[in-house]
Amino acid sequence: MFLSVQISCYPLREDYKSAILEVIERLRQTGLEVHSNRMSTQVFGEFDAVMAGLGDVMKWSFETYGKAVFVANFIEGDRRPE
Secondary structure, X not given: OEEEEEEEEEEOOOOHHHHHHHHHHHHHOOOOEEEEOOOOEEEEEEHHXXXXXXXXXXXXXXXXXXXXXXXXXXXXXXXXXX
């Protein structure tokens, strides 16, 4: 099953920009298709791979930067931009 996710990260720290950029870079290293813009990041791939990748990156973020809020929307299917 293909999954499309829109996710935003809000680190609860003063140096939030570098934490966000590193989260996006870590998502790109998962091998998933990742598209970023100023408001959010979209992640596309097979369900299990997306969920594992998001889980790994979120865990890494918490361990590296501490508290953060992640907001995500999940939709089954291929919602990649054309």
